[in-house]
Amino acid sequence: MKTLHGFAALGAGLLLGAGAALGIPMCDVAFAESHPASASPQSAEGTTIGIRYYIGDRLKLLIYERLDVPGEPGRPTDGRPHLVERAEFTGTYTVQENGAIVLPMLGDVDVDGRTPNEICKALGDVFYKTFGRSAQASVLLDEREPVYFVGQSVSSGTLKYTPGMTVLHAVANAGLSDNAKGDVYVRMELLREHERQQKARGKLRNLLARDLVLRAELSGGTDVKPDDRLTVLVGAQDANSAIESETKRRQIILESRKPVVDSYSAEVAIATQRKEILLSKLQIADDSVKNREERDSALQNLKTRGDANLFLTAQVKGDLADVRLRRAEILSDISAVELELTRAQKDLARSTAEAKLSLNQDITSIEDEIMETEAVLAGTQHLIDDLDTERFRRGTATNAPTFELVRRTKQGPLRIKADELTELHPGDLVEIIKPADRPIYSSSYEK
Structure with missing residues (x-):
């Protein structure tokens, strides 16, 4: 074992x-x-x-x-x-x-x-x-099985199944008559243009909301409201949602920059505080120098009359020299702190200026994108109008063919009403039905 x-x-x-x-x-x-x-x-x-x-x-x-x-x-x-x-x-x-x-x-x-x-x-x-x-x-x-086609507008045959295939994708690759090919082309172009239009509309929505948020930040405002362009484009509720989303996005960017600004501000505050302390020490040193000078002057008068104590006179002169030395050191420290303060103030001003410049550049770039996106939106709408006119000219707006599927299920074959975007399964049979050929539906059809 x-x-x-x-x-x-x-x-x-x-x-x-x-x-x-x-x-x-x-x-x-x-x-x-x-x-x-x-x-x-x-x-x-x-x-x-x-x-x-x-x-x-x-x-x-x-x-x-x-x-x-x-x-x-x-x-x-x-x-x-x-x-x-x-x-x-x-x-x-x-x-x-x-x-x-x-x-x-x-x-x-x-x-x-x-x-x-x-x-x-x-x-x-x-x-x-x-x-x-x-x-x-x-x-x-x-x-896996292919997809099958029958109908007067298509050459009966098969087409290799690919995941996500819809009726319109499949019919576009089948052997259609010239008129049917033109109809499918118009429909597929309409789908593409509608998709482009939706993408452009979504992009324009985000750009308009971002522009409003950035302009409010530039002017120092905090309460951002949607303007007429954004409201007309997507409605009041979606406009407020877009602004809220862009505000949160901008807040993340500002939070990432905050440590740098706080660091420069802290350097300015520390240098300012050190300068104030040194100025206080300088005032004390000035008072000490003045006091020693007065004592030294008094002792010099006594020395002239012959009444001065030579030891005391030497001691006062030594104290005066020490106080003057400390005062010079304090002045040197003040000069160094002023240099640090100037550098920190310049760094803070440069950071603020760079942030404002970046904000203005972002606004300019967004305005350019808004113009481009509006042009794309207008172009897609113009093309959609032209395609709708072409559909009406061909008669497809009212006489478009319909589609039915015959699908194998556990319960047996099932006939299903379908449209261009109905997703196909392997082995489905697609039937293209002209308006005149459309049958009367009975209970055997899935509504």
Whole structure:
């Protein structure tokens, strides 16, 4: 039995190394045996939430069983799971009409409309219920059906399915008649121009709000209100929301600059305080010098009359020299502090001037962008008007063809009313119906 486990561990290591070399995406559905559904799947493939599989898709499955291989006595384990491929389950499976794939011994597993990670979790649950052991799985798309076309305006045929394909994308790539091609071209151009218009409108909204916030900052105002241009463009509620958003954005920028300004302001305050202290010391030194000079003058008068004490006279002269020296040192310190104060004031003034200059440059740049965006907005509106006129001239405004889909579901084929933006599934049949060919809808149609 130990030998079997040893071979299993060796095979698992080889499989893991090969899987890493090939870059096979693994959906981690290895559940704890005491709580089968407690673990959450984690996978590189599972992060692509938009991928879903449908009836008719061919999927390649790889299933690995997790083995608890005992470690050798006295040697720590590496903590990695030991996986062995279950070859009897590995293979390519087609999603059946009931939306499930059928695996030997595991039975039906529903996959229709599910993401790879959801399928991996379902496989892990079924494996645990069947064998009582944990497993990991990988799901890869091997093949999927195309989209089919029928109708009088299109050459019947197929088109390779791509994720996110809509009816209009598909019809634009089909073999249409010249008139139908022109109609589809007009519609697609209208969609593109409407998209450009929406993007330009959103950009202009942000630019106008930013311009108002910056101008209020330049003038020292704090309460920013939307102007008529912004209100007419997006409405009062959205205008206030845009200004609030731009105000918060600007506040973040100002907060990032604040430490530099505070540093310069602190240097100015410290230098000013030091200068005041030194000026106070200078005043005391001046008083001391004056006092010593008066005493020295009095002793000189006494010396002239012959009544002076020579020792006291020498002491007063020494004190006077010391006080004058301290006064000179204070004057030197005041000069140094004044230089520091001047430099700090210049740094603060330069920082303020640079901020104001940057603010003016931002406003100028935004004004240029506003003009460009307004030109784009006007151009798209002009083109939309021209395309609408072309649609009316072609008669597409009232006589546009409609679209219907025939889609396979678990309940059987279903006919669905569709428009240009209806998203297609693999295997869908798109029918283009002219106004004269449009059938009378019955209860079998999905409204």
